[in-house]
Amino acid sequence: MTPSRLLVIGLDGFEISLAEAMMAAGELPHLQALAANGAVFDIDHGRARATGLAWEQVATGRAPDEGGRWSAVRFDPQTYTVCQEPTRSAPIFAALDARMVVFDPPYFDLSRTSARGVTNWGAHDPGVAAHGKPLGLDRELLHRFGPYAAKPWIYGFTWPSQDRTLEAGRALAEAVRQRSRAARWLLHERLPDWDLALVTISESHSAIEQFWHGVDPDHPLHGLPSGAPAGRAMREIYREIDRLCGDLQRMAPDAGMMVFAMHGMGANQADVAAMALLPELMYRLAFGQPHAATPVWPNHLDNGIPLLEPDQSWHQAMNTLVPAQPVSGSFSRLARLRRRIQGRLGRSRSDAHRPDALEWMPAARYQPFWEHMPAFAFPAFYDGQIRLNLAGRERSGRVPIAQFEAVRDGVVDALHRTRCAITGLPVVEEIWFPRSDPLLRSDFEPDLFIQWNETPLGFDHPTAGRIGPYPFRRTGGHTGERGFAYIDWPGIAPRRGRRSAFDIVPTIFHLLGQAYPPGHSGQAITQSRP
Known part of the structure; x- marks a missing residue:
């Protein structure tokens, strides 16, 4: 039986090779089960990985060379000044004939769609102002769950200090648990009438940029006092992300599920x-x-x-x-x-x-x-x-x-x-x-x-x-070889292939039986390439 709705979990700044090693050790049972029972794809973000605008590309359905931006930094050739700009573009999901709820996707301008939800709650590089729809939903969520638990560590700098590394690790793990509670309330109690839900998890991004040296034995800073606690923190955050995925899947047993990351992470070279x-x-x-x-x-x-x-x-x-x-x-x-x-x-x-x-x-x-x-x-x-x-x-x-x-x-x-x-x-x-x-x-x-x-x-x-x-x-950066997509939806045979990161959004439209607007990037994963 085809599911009646689709739950999409986007993992921001997530390194799949670390997750695969943990799955092999039995540490991430929910992602492991999804990979075993669903379709598995490696995702190639190409040179667009270096834009830092993966979530704007998800929101708009556009690659940089097809109407998107190659950087969030804008240069004014008249004044020789620069600034970092938020998104200017309307989400492609405005064209979707479906009830959509979002929780914390970066660069997603809620005001320009019929989607409901909350943005810029605890996102890494949010790219939009904090917003809730219906009006006041963001304040309601804040009242129920409190301020984001790891705000000081979204862009944390911790490698010189073992104590700061421990503190940041604990806060980011708690932030995933807080995100899970808030997402379940939003999708199950507050706005349960959805056809498409998009939940973004950013703690993986915040963690990997400051803790990468703890999970990479070849990193020059791996042997510092902060290395071991950084490695433990990374793995605990991944375990909490796995639990979040399982919690949301149990919350909506009638929904198909997609978990994806646009690209991988690795050592910071830049x-x-x-x-x-x-x-x-x-x-x-x-x-x-x-x-x-x-x-x-x-x-x-x-x-x-x-x-x-x-x-x-x-x-x-x-x-x-x-x-x-x-x-x-x-x-x-x-x-x-x-x-x-x-x-x-x-x-x-x-x-x-x-x-x-x-x-x-x-x-x-x-x-x-x-x-x-x-x-x-x-x-x-x-x-x-x-x-x-x-x-x-x-x-x-x-x-x-x-x-x-x-x-x-x-x-x-x-x-x-x-x-x-x-x-x-x-x-x-x-x-x-x-x-x-x-x-x-x-x-x-x-x-x-x-x-x-x-x-x-x-x-x-x-x-x-x-x-x-x-x-x-930062010790970690956007240098991973691949992202990934796990899709649990009838008709998509379990198999492994390699697809473009820009195929994610048209696949969401396809699974919901919606026409993908012309002039945008990518091709649904369920379709064969010409």
Whole structure:
């Protein structure tokens, strides 16, 4: 008998290889049973994995090269400023002729659909404002279940401290239990009349970014005092996620079920290279001198990887090396004058006091220099991104369009000549370019993307010299080889295959017997490929 409705559980930032090892040991019985009895697919997110916008892609049904964004960071070519923007797009589920309830999916704009539920309750990178529908539902949920139990640890930084790691692990495990209680109340008691329910679990994302070194024996920080508690915390959080899946399945025995993750997770390769090393390299190539101070680290591993004190944060350390504002020189005077003028025009740079501000990232502190440079590094979270200062596109463009490819290729050559200051290996694994016309490139898109080789913590360049090394920020990142989908629905034979991450949303439409709107990405998993 075909189920009457569909329960979809989205696992945010979830690494399936860790889960599979735990399933083999009998630690995740509910996911293990679902995998044994349902259809199993490996999910390939491709290069879109590095956008950090997987949940916007779920909400909109669009891949980045089909009308989506390649980054949440928007660059204004007239003011040379950047900010992180929430979603602007309506969910594709507005076209769904079904009663839908959602709980905490990031980048899902409830106000633009008939769906009911709650957003931005405890999401990692929510991408939307907190909202409840019917009106006041979010406050009702808060009254019943209290504030999100792990709010201080959504973006936790814990590897230098064993005590903070223990505290964060306990809080995130409790947050999964709290999420389970809230989801069951929402779907079973408060809004039980649904055809499609979408529940997103974000604790896996928050945990893996700070605890990865605890489950990866090859990670350089695995042997630190925080390593063992980080590993225990990760496994406990996965066990709680498994219980949540079982609780929701028992709550709705008449529903078919899909559990999926758009991509996997692994070691963080990008934070230090993209956020700190690359912008300094581009500065030195442009001006022939350093901007960042030379680091001195009292503690480090035997191989030279810097360590922080237990009470020290990465941001504190980087603030001493990359000043938030230029401190001297003609460029400083120009930057200060520009800020005074912008303030009189109502464009004061008060971003540091707004949630979309990026001044905490060293890359953004090079902004006053960008208009004087031929190419500069964008603030980026998951890969390296470089934008050329192109005449006819940027206000003070210095690169004529006729020289665009030559200048871009010169940047590529400089990157390929750069080695890791610790391992001596090339820092670049792959560089690729957008397909769009450079003059028409969107404000969310750089001119080249960089995938890093291993985890560069310092750069050595033949003429720019040594930059860093700097300590790790997050130990986990968006580097897993695959996501996954487990589907329990009649007519889908148990089998293993590999499908695109953009096939998830059309599959949801297909299972509900709904036409998938044209002009969107992907193809239902139940359909054969042409």
